[in-house]
Amino acid sequence: MILALKFYMFFCIVLFGIYIVRHFVFTGNRLLGKQKISYGDILTSELPTVSVLVPMHNEEKVAEKLLNRLVKVNYPKDKYEIVVINDHSTDKTGEIIETFKKENPEISIKVMHRTTGNRGKPVALNDGLKIASGEIVVVFDADYLPSKDLIRNLVVNFKNPKVGAVMGRVIPVNSGKNILTKLLELERIGGYQVDQQARYNLHLIPQYGGTVGGFRKNLVVKTGGFKENILAEDTELTFRLYVNGYEVVYSNRAECYEESPEDWSVRGRQIRRWSTGHNQVMFSYIFKLLTSKHLSFFQKVDGILLLMVYLVPVFLFLGILDAVALFFLGEANILTYSYFWVISMMIGTFGNFAPFYQVVAGAILDDSPAKAKLLPLLFFNFFFNTFYILLGFKDALIGLVKKHYPIWDKTQRYGDT
Amino acid sequence: MMDQKRLIYPHRSYKKVNANKYVILKEILVLFFFWLVFTVFVDVFVKGLIQISQEVLDKVYSLEKSSIAHHKLLFWDVYYIVDFGKYPSSEVSLILIFLSFLGMIIFLKFPFIRGVSIFFSFVCFILFVSSLYFFFLPEKFPYSLASFSKIYVDTLLLSWINTGLLAILSVVFFPIKTVLKLSFLIAMYIVLFVIGVVKYVFVIITIKEYSHLFTPLMFFVFGPVIDFLFFLFLYGMFVNKVLNPTRKDIDNWRWVD
Known part of the structure; x- marks a missing residue:
């Protein structure tokens, strides 16, 4: 038994070691390496038709702000439409959308009120795809504030026929609100400014994030639309595209502001949902990824590590129990040598799964090194993230066994930004 | 072009x-x-x-x-x-079993700065396991x-x-x-x-x-x-x-x- 416990400890150290090296390579590449510029920054050309899909469920606090931004974007009006899916809202979202449509006849706005069937983003997107007429579909969550050039910067990337989806950079707009929002900003910085850009630079797997991004409509429809029981439809689409020979472009220049959760319980539920969805995708795609002929060796390695991101905290939690057991069995020596704790804490200071040095690299590139003062608090966030990721993993596991998944839990909006 | x-x-x-x-x-x-x-x-x-x-x-x-x-x-x-x-007495171990368990639950449910509170819940968990150990198997430590x-x-x-x-x-x-x-x-x-x-x-x-x-x-x-x-x-x-x-x-x- 002791041998098994020691072996597990060794496994954890190797696993965390791999992640540390991976993120160190990302950080070095982002700070020193050749940066791959997205097509949006170097080309202007004839643009394809675009449908902007906005799924909304009880979004009365933020709906009008987003729609106001979307009608002002810099994109040819004859190639542009907005598709709003009012998904079982019980507040004034429906009225706000209809009023807005009447007040803006110069823009093609299609509205779909969903009152029957399942609720949730993937279902809403599938219904939206049925009435969307654009070649390219760009998705925004209702709490986002797109700039005028954002759609153009995203869509122009599809001039490359190999591109199946594009992802822009997400920046919290309410970061000064409280400690939580400040920490979430750090997570976003590490995740986008460094992690996503480095993965794009290194021809690995940048991730389509479900909002501030777009995809080819026919490709998604042809491959079955969004899987309605998967809570991370964005991650699922990323891997579906890669195993089918397409790629995702990350456009760091296509910045968009979002409202991040201001409340710990809201954030906890969001992480739990992400964990459930991401682990669902892991169960579905790990073998498809390994056997795909379209991916390079390094893309497969990165893909596996990406798929396992929400599984690592589960290994870590078991590692904690393992360490406690070894300690009481008189085997603390192995813990001394393995230095498990600091390694696990290193990976544990991942914000959006970016270790502290990656977060700092992002803050420096964003011209805001002062944000690094919050690093010790990010350390505590690791315990918070781990707790909710464990709950999400449990949901995914139950779903896998019982084929019954939790309903989409929408993130609460504040609308005060 | x-x-x-x-x-x-x-x-x-x-x-x-x-x-x-x-x-x-x-x-x-x-x-x-x-x-x-x-x-x-x-x-x-x-x-x-x-x-x-x-x-x-x-x-x-x-x-x-x-x-x-x-x-x-x-x-x-x-x-x-x-x-x-x-070495702790059985009474002290017992009291700490209850206190650490209580702490674990309270910190887990504490609504503010959740990262720190969950960390303290982890601290209580370690103390809880230790108290249990010393209550049942003190001579085996x-x-x-x-x-x-x-x-x-x-x-x-x-x-x-x-x-x-x-x-x-x-x-x-x-x-x-x-x-x-x-x-x-x-x-x-x-x-x-x-x-x-x-x-x-x-x-x-x-x-x-x-x-x-x-x-x-x-x-x-x-x-x-x-x-x-x-x-x-x-x-x-x-x-x-x-x-x-x-x-x-x-x-x-x-x-x-």
Whole structure:
């Protein structure tokens, strides 16, 4: 038994070691390496038709702000439409959308009120795809504030026929609100400014994030639309595209502001949902990824590590129990040598799964090194993230066994930004 | 036919450090050399820490002097304090079972700064397991204060080495002078040394005064975790103070290759 416990400890150290090296390579590449510029920054050309899909469920606090931004974007009006899916809202979202449509006849706005069937983003997107007429579909969550050039910067990337989806950079707009929002900003910085850009630079797997991004409509429809029981439809689409020979472009220049959760319980539920969805995708795609002929060796390695991101905290939690057991069995020596704790804490200071040095690299590139003062608090966030990721993993596991998944839990909006 | 944009304005999107690979390589070598020297002589620093800790403990416990022993850890001669701890009574263990369980639940449900509260819940979990162990199997506890002291110091030594390595990797790409990076390493080691004395004295006094029941807590919470937290604090301060002035120096950065 002791041998098994020691072996597990060794496994954890190797696993965390791999992640540390991976993120160190990302950080070095982002700070020193050749940066791959997205097509949006170097080309202007004839643009394809675009449908902007906005799924909304009880979004009365933020709906009008987003729609106001979307009608002002810099994109040819004859190639542009907005598709709003009012998904079982019980507040004034429906009225706000209809009023807005009447007040803006110069823009093609299609509205779909969903009152029957399942609720949730993937279902809403599938219904939206049925009435969307654009070649390219760009998705925004209702709490986002797109700039005028954002759609153009995203869509122009599809001039490359190999591109199946594009992802822009997400920046919290309410970061000064409280400690939580400040920490979430750090997570976003590490995740986008460094992690996503480095993965794009290194021809690995940048991730389509479900909002501030777009995809080819026919490709998604042809491959079955969004899987309605998967809570991370964005991650699922990323891997579906890669195993089918397409790629995702990350456009760091296509910045968009979002409202991040201001409340710990809201954030906890969001992480739990992400964990459930991401682990669902892991169960579905790990073998498809390994056997795909379209991916390079390094893309497969990165893909596996990406798929396992929400599984690592589960290994870590078991590692904690393992360490406690070894300690009481008189085997603390192995813990001394393995230095498990600091390694696990290193990976544990991942914000959006970016270790502290990656977060700092992002803050420096964003011209805001002062944000690094919050690093010790990010350390505590690791315990918070781990707790909710464990709950999400449990949901995914139950779903896998019982084929019954939790309903989409929408993130609460504040609308005060 | 696609047109090219005539001008791409400098933007943070593709900003990167303007560094020469050979300069970076030289810096890595300098920093690693410093780290290697420290690693070779780390047992000397540990011995210093032990001597200072012993002096402090001798002042606290003027009637009973602690002694020092040493052993070989890889190629280092590692010193540690030998002393005797207390064992908890069944009543104390029982009370702590309830208190730590209560704490675990309360902190888990605490609605504010959840990261910190869940961390405290973890602390209570360690205490809970330890209390259970001492309530049911007190005679099986595998560590004396002397053996734990040895393990604790070994962990501290390896923690210093690893934190140094981590510190190098964390600063090596920054667009600042090598001497500043080296200063950070030195400052970090000074702070870790001082923290090390405080931690070690605290650990010995806790187990000596309040019982072995707290030994797991000392290992899992007051060991490398504290070192790492202080490292993060120092690193954050360093980045803020030293890298802030580099922001406006255009020569430090490049935008598009």
